Amino acid sequence: xxxxxxxxxxxxxxxxxxxxxxxxxxxxxxxxxxxxxxxxxxxxxxxxxxxxxxxxxxxxxxxxxxxxxxxxxxxxxxxxxxxxxxxxxxxxxxxxxxxxxxxxxxxxxxxxxxxxxxxxxxxxxxxxxxxxxxxxxxxxxxxxxxxxxxxxxxxxxxxxxxxxxxxxxxxxxxxxxxxxxxxxxxxxxxxxxxxxxxxxxxxxxxxxxxxxxxxxxxxxxxxxxxxxxxxxxxxxxxxxxxxxxxxxxxxxxxxxxxxxxxxxxxxxxxxxxxxxxxxxxxxxxxxxxxxxxxxxxxxxxxxxxxxxxxxxxxxxxxxxxxxx
Amino acid sequence: xxxxxxxxxxxxxxxxxxxxxxxxxxxxxxxxxxxxxxxxxxxxxxxxxxxxxxxxxxxxxxxxxxxxxxxxxxxxxxxxxxxxxxxxxxxxxxxxxxxxxxxxxxxxxxxxxxxxxxxxxxxxxxxxxxxxxxxxxxxxxxxxxxxxxxxxxxxxxxxxxxxxxxxxxxxxxxxxxxxxxxxxxxxxxxxxxxxxxxxxxxxxxxxxxxxxxxxxxxxxxxxxxxxxxxxxxxxxxxxxxxxxxxxxxxxxxxxxxxxxxxxxxxxxxxxxx
Numbered sequence: 001x002x003x004x005x006x007x008x009x010x011x012x013x014x015x016x017x018x019x020x021x022x023x024x025x026x027x028x029x030x031x032x033x034x035x036x037x038x039x040x041x042x043x044x045x046x047x048x049x050x051x052x053x054x055x056x057x058x059x060x061x062x063x064x065x066x067x068x069x070x071x072x073x074x075x076x077x078x079x080x081x082x083x084x085x086x087x088x089x090x091x092x093x094x095x096x097x098x099x100x101x102x103x104x105x106x107x108x109x110x111x112x113x114x115x116x117x118x119x120x121x122x123x124x125x126x127x128x129x130x131x132x133x134x135x136x137x138x139x140x141x142x143x144x145x146x147x148x149x150x151x152x153x154x155x156x157x158x159x160x161x162x163x164x165x166x167x168x169x170x171x172x173x174x175x176x177x178x179x180x181x182x183x184x185x186x187x188x189x190x191x192x193x194x195x196x197x198x199x200x201x202x203x204x205x206x207x208x209x210x211x212x213x214x215x216x217x218x219x220x221x222x223x224x225x226x227x228x229x230x231x232x233x234x235x236x237x238x239x240x241x242x243x244x245x246x247x248x249x250x251x252x253x254x255x256x257x258x259x260x261x262x263x264x265x266x267x268x269x270x271x272x273x274x275x276x277x278x279x280x281x282x283x284x285x286x287x288x289x290x291x292x293x294x295x296x297x298x299x300x301x302x303x304x305x306x307x308x309x310x311x312x313x314x315x316x317x318x319x320x321x322x323x324x
Numbered sequence: 325x326x327x328x329x330x331x332x333x334x335x336x337x338x339x340x341x342x343x344x345x346x347x348x349x350x351x352x353x354x355x356x357x358x359x360x361x362x363x364x365x366x367x368x369x370x371x372x373x374x375x376x377x378x379x380x381x382x383x384x385x386x387x388x389x390x391x392x393x394x395x396x397x398x399x400x401x402x403x404x405x406x407x408x409x410x411x412x413x414x415x416x417x418x419x420x421x422x423x424x425x426x427x428x429x430x431x432x433x434x435x436x437x438x439x440x441x442x443x444x445x446x447x448x449x450x451x452x453x454x455x456x457x458x459x460x461x462x463x464x465x466x467x468x469x470x471x472x473x474x475x476x477x478x479x480x481x482x483x484x485x486x487x488x489x490x491x492x493x494x495x496x497x498x499x500x501x502x503x504x505x506x507x508x509x510x511x512x513x514x515x516x517x518x519x520x521x522x523x524x525x526x527x528x529x530x531x532x533x534x535x536x537x538x539x540x541x542x543x544x545x546x547x548x549x550x551x552x553x554x555x556x557x558x559x560x561x562x563x564x565x566x567x568x569x570x571x572x573x574x575x576x577x578x579x580x581x582x583x584x585x586x587x588x589x590x591x592x593x594x595x596x597x
Contacts, residue, residue: 070432072592091434099432107426109343118339122433126329152424166429 022084029078049223255300336443344413414501485557
């Protein structure tokens with residue numbers, strides 16, 4: 001697997017890589033039932049970020065949502081549209097999407113270049129162009145030296161990169177990535193993120209990313225939908241969250257901690273225990289001066305005061321109802 | 325200049341053909357399958373040669389009957405060869421797509437399940453055509469040139485039976501091998517299952533027809549159903565006459581069952597219940 005800087009992408013500037021101005025995904029009461037169980041329950045959302053992350057615990061419906069958008073599952077009720085085209089609109093939509101599935105996905109007995117070429121042809125490229133693009137995509141993904149090997153001989157990391165290469169070979173407007181960094185070691189994970197970042201920033205490819213890795217979502221996405229038990233628990237504009245001056249401090253006090261917490265809460269802080277420290281939040285208004293005043297009133301001393309940005313982890317845990 | 329791309333199902337068919345031809349055993353069997361038409365042609369040449377006929381003591385009208393017998397035997401051999409080739413090559417083009425999760429990669433493209441099945445069936449049928457109806461019709465054309473002037477006019481139905489019978493048979497074989505491969509996923513198991521299904525159906529059909537004294541029951545066997553359709557044209561007396569409509573129904577039932585199995589098993593995403 002090649003390391004180093006991300007090489008030229010398989011895209012060219014004449015492509016309509018931006019994906020237009022249509023919302024990435026629009027869901028209108030989307031309900032999906034599988035095996036007698038409601039997996040997505042009347043989901044309504046409009047996701048128009050350049051890169052949208054799907055978060056949620058196992059079984060929340062992330063993969064089912066992706067598969068429904070790809071047309072693999074038929075909705076029991078409601079509607080969905082991707083890039084402005086209704087789901088199920090056939091070839092027109094399928095050509096605009098590149099899909100990287102979560103699980104192992106290859107066809108044994110085929111070389112990397114032959115597999116990617118075949119998939120490019122299925123996306124509407126003629127034989128010669130498909131071959132050229134397959135080579136470009138594999139070299140771009142760092143599989144240039146392995147492209148003539150049969151894919152069953154690839155390592156787990158190489159198979160992930162192969163899945164990415166096949167997803168971009170036809171130059172889609174939208175890249176749907178389902179757990180792309182699964183089973184990758186740190187260098188391979190970094191490489192994968194760099195490749196996706198490069199497509200997003202340089203080629204204007206829009207991204208729908210499902211991942212358990214919060215740092216990956218935080219790095220790649222500007223909008224996040226958090227799913228919980230088949231419903232959207234939160235839809236966040238990450239960029240706006242980052243801009244918002246939401247106060248978050250981690251405080252350590254000596255003395256009567258409970259009295260300090262009560263006094264801080266009385267002046268408008270949200271107070272929660274976080275290990276040996278207190279996690280203090282304020283949506284505006286009170287700041288560190290009020291915290292010191294609360295300590296004075298209760299005869300405690302602030303030993304440590306650390307300002308923090310509300311991380312995606314905090315937002316996620318709050319949406320899951322797991323934040324104390 | 326941008327070249328025209330193939331429709332997705334034709335792309336599937338093209339790669340299926342290449343995949344089957346990549347197998348050494350399949351290629352060997354394929355070459356062997358071209359032997360019966362060659363032998364048939366040699367026999368027809370003998371039948372058309374007046375000095376040889378005289379030496380063998382065959383008279384004029386008997387030569388025509390012998391030619392028909394050659395076509396009957398050729399049809400049977402070609403049908404058998406098609407079965408062997410389908411069993412050898414068919415699982416190779418479906419099992420690998422299913423075992424390692426390759427199917428979602430295919431179905432995320434502008435290719436539906438019907439297109440996938442069309443492509444695979446088309447690939448098998450295209451590859452079997454030269455060793456079945458393709459060479460069969462070639463032999464018929466050469467026989468028409470070799471035998472007496474009026475022979476071809478009186479035996480147009482033979483050409484129709486070769487074409488129609490083999491197309492139906494190869495379509496059934498293709499669907500059956502795809503369905504068994506999709507069902508069990510393992511290549512060897514799929515080959516065994518296909519052979520088992522045909523043997524069991526043929527045995528059950530023959531036994532129940534004898535026990536219940538009803539010839540219709542023989543049509544449970546797919547090869548017998550096809551044989552019943554081509555028998556009148558090929559002058560066969562092995563299959564009772566008048567079974568045509570029932571044979572069509574039996575063939576259509578087999579096709580429907582295979583398609584139902586394929587639609588149930590070929591899913592881009594499996595649902596865990």
